[in-house]
Amino acid sequence: MKNHFYVTTPIYYVNDVPHIGHAYTSLAADVIARFKRMDGFQVKFLTGTDEHGQKIARAADRQKMPLQAFCDKVSQNFSNLSKVFNLSNDDFIRTTEPRHIASAQAMWQRLEESGNIYKGTYSGWYSTRDEAFVSDDEVENGLAPSGAPVEWMKETSYFFKLSAWQDKLLEFYEDNPNFIAPKSRRNEIISFVKSELRDLSISRCSISWGIPVPGDSKCVMYVWIDALANYLSALGYPKIDEEFSAFWSQSLHLVGKDIIRFHAVYWPAFLMAAGLDPPKRIFAHGWWTNDGQKISKSLGNVIDPCDLVNRYGLDQVRYFLMRNMPFGEDGNFSDALIRGRINHDLANDLGNTVQRVLTLVSKFCPDGAAYNASNLTTDDKALVHAGYKYIDEIRHMMDELSFEQALRVIWGFICDINKYIDTQAPWVLAKTDTKRLETVLAALTESVFLTALYIRPFMPDTADKICNALNVNSDLRLYNSIGVIKSFSGPFFKPEALFPRVQDVTS
Numbered sequence: 229m230k231n232h233f234y235v236t237t238p239i240y241y242v243n244d245v246p247h248i249g250h251a252y253t254s255l256a257a258d259v260i261a262r263f264k265r266m267d268g269f270q271v272k273f274l275t276g277t278d279e280h281g282q283k284i285a286r287a288a289d290r291q292k293m294p295l296q297a298f299c300d301k302v303s304q305n306f307s308n309l310s311k312v313f314n315l316s317n318d319d320f321i322r323t324t325e326p327r328h329i330a331s332a333q334a335m336w337q338r339l340e341e342s343g344n345i346y347k348g349t350y351s352g353w354y355s356t357r358d359e360a361f362v363s364d365d366e367v368e369n370g371l372a373p374s375g376a377p378v379e380w381m382k383e384t385s386y387f388f389k390l391s392a393w394q395d396k397l398l399e400f401y402e403d404n405p406n407f408i409a410p411k412s413r414r415n416e417i418i419s420f421v422k423s424e425l426r427d428l429s430i431s432r433c434s435i436s437w438g439i440p441v442p443g444d445s446k447c448v449m450y451v452w453i454d455a456l457a458n459y460l461s462a463l464g465y466p467k468i469d470e471e472f473s474a475f476w477s478q479s480l481h482l483v484g485k486d487i488i489r490f491h492a493v494y495w496p497a498f499l500m501a502a503g504l505d506p507p508k509r510i511f512a513h514g515w516w517t518n519d520g521q522k523i524s525k526s527l528g529n530v531i532d533p534c535d536l537v538n539r540y541g542l543d544q545v546r547y548f549l550m551r552n553m554p555f556g557e558d559g560n561f562s563d564a565l566i567r568g569r570i571n572h573d574l575a576n577d578l579g580n581t582v583q584r585v586l587t588l589v590s591k592f593c594p595d596g597a598a599y600n601a602s603n604l605t606t607d608d609k610a611l612v613h614a615g616y617k618y619i620d621e622i623r624h625m626m627d628e629l630s631f632e633q634a635l636r637v638i639w640g641f642i643c644d645i646n647k648y649i650d651t652q653a654p655w656v657l658a659k660t661d662t663k664r665l666e667t668v669l670a671a672l673t674e675s676v677f678l679t680a681l682y683i684r685p686f687m688p689d690t691a692d693k694i695c696n697a698l699n700v701n702s703d704l705r706l707y708n709s710i711g712v713i714k715s716f717s718g719p720f721f722k723p724e725a726l727f728p729r730v731q732d733v734t735s
C-alpha cells in the first residue's frame with residue numbers, strides 16, 4: 229500500500245472575497261500536495277469554506293440575501309480560486325453540506341457520550357469578527373487581542389470540559405515535539421495551556437445559522453466546533469475505515485498564526501475526548517503585509533490574488549509567494565518585490581538557462597540527446613550526480629515546509645548548470661569535438677529535466693512546458709525518474725522565452 233498524506237487548509241469564511249492570505253495558505257498546501265504525489269504518496273488535499281455563525285449571518289444580512297444563497301455565491305469565489313491558482317485539491321468541503329452536518333453532529337454526540345459536555349450559562353465577551361469568546365483579561369479598550377470589537381453576551385450554553393484536558397494536552401505536546409510548528413508557536417501554545425484552561429462554550433442558543441445541537445434544536449453548535457470537524461467529515465467520519473485511518477494518521481493542517489489556538493488546543497482536546505487521535509502536525513505560517521502595512525479592508529489595501537495572476541502570470545505569482553516569505557515568518561508584498569523576483573530569478577536565472585540549453589540542443593542535436601555513462605568526465609558527474617542528490621535535501625526541506633529554502637537549493641542547481649555551460653562551451657566543441665559535444669548536451673538536457681522536476685510542485689505549468697520540450701511523457705514526471713531517464717528523444721525545437729521581463733515602473 230502506498231504511503232498516505234493528508235493536507236488541509238483552513239476552511240475560509242464566506243463573509244468576503246478571497247485575498248492574498250487565503251491564496252497563500254492554499255498554495256502552500258498545493259505545493260506540498262504536488263510534491264508528495266510526485267514522490268509516490270497517495271495524497272488527499274482538502275480545502276473549503278466555513279459558512280455558519282453570526283459573522284456570516286450578518287454579512288448575508290448586509291447584502292440583503294437569503295443565507296444559503298449568499299453562502300453559495302461567496303463559496304464559489306473560493307472554489308474559483310482553485311482554478312485561477314491551479315490548485316490540485318482533491319475535495320472542496322462546505323460546512324452547509326449534509327455530509328458535514330452529519331459528521332459534526334456525530335462528533336458532538338461522541339463528546340456528549342463520553343461525558344465531556346454539560347449545560348450552563350455563558351456570560352462574557354464575544355468577538356463576532358474572530359468568532360471567539362474573549363476573556364476579561366484579554367479585552368483592552370473594548371477590543372479583543374486581534375483588534376476586533378467585542379460584545380457582552382449572556383446565554384444558556386453547552387460547555388466542553390476543556391479544563392479536564394489540560395494535563396493530557398501538555399503530555400501530548402511533550403510526547404509529540406513536532407506536533408506544533410514552528411517552535412515559537414509551540415512554546416506560545418504550551419504556555420497558554422499551562423495557564424488556566426477554562427471550559428469552552430460550544431453552542432449558541434441566540435442565533436439560528438448553524439448546525440443544530442443534537443437533541444436540542446433550539447441551539448446551534450459554536451461555529452469553531454462545527455468548522456474544525458470539516459477535517460474529519462471529508463474523510464467520511466463517523467465511518468472509520470482503513471482509508472480514514474491511513475490519511476488521518478498522516479494529517480497536516482496548514483493554518484495562519486491567527487488560528488493556531490483553535491487548532492492546537494481546542495481541536496486535539498475535542499478529538500481526544502471523542503476517542504480519536506489528534507492530527508499528526510499543525511503548521512502555522514506568518515502574515516503577509518502590503519508595502520509594510522497590515523492588510524485590511526478598512527485600510528483599502530487588500531490584495532486580490534486573481535488580479536495579481538492577471539497582472540504577472542500564474543507561475544510568477546506562485547513562485548513569488550513561496551519564495552519571498554519563509555513559511556512560518558511574516559512577509560511583505562510589494563510590486564517592486566514581485567517584479568524583482570520575476571526579472572531576476574525567473575527571466576534571468578531559470579528562463580535564460582532553460583532557453584540556453586534548449587537552443588543548444590535544438591541546434592546541435594535536434595533528434596535527441598543521450599550519453600554513455602562511461603564517457604562522463606568529473607565535471608559532468610559533478611553536475612549530473614549533484615543534480616540527483618538534491619532530491620534528498622529538497623525532500624527534507626519540503627517535509628519541514630521550508631519552501632523558500634527548497635527553492636534556494638534549486639536555484640543553486642540552476643546556477644551550476646549555467647556555469648557548466650560557460651566552462652564546457654558547447655559552441656566551441658561543435659567545431660572541435662563533436663563526440664564530447666554529445667555528452668555535454670545530454671548532461672545539460674538531463675539537468676534541465678531535473679530542474680523541471682524540482683520546480684514542478686511550485687510552477688507546474690512551467691515545468692510541464694520544459695518536459696514537453698524534452699518530450700518526456702507526463703506519467704514520467706515524477707521523482708522516481710531521477711537518474712533513470714537519461715536519454716531524451718527529439719525532435720527539439722528552438723524554444724520560446726518562458727518568462728517575459730516586467731517593467732520596473734508601476735503601471
Ligand code: ME8
Nearest residue numbers: 238239240241249250253278455456483484515516
Ligand atoms: O479563520 N497573511 O477563516 P478566514 C497570511 N474560518 N495568511 C492569511 C492572511 C494574511 N494577511 N489573512 C488570512 C477562518 N490568511 C476560519 C478557519 S478552519 C477549521 C476555520 C489566511 O477566512 C490564513 O491561513 O478568516 C488564516 O489562518 C486564514 O486565511 C483565515 O481565514
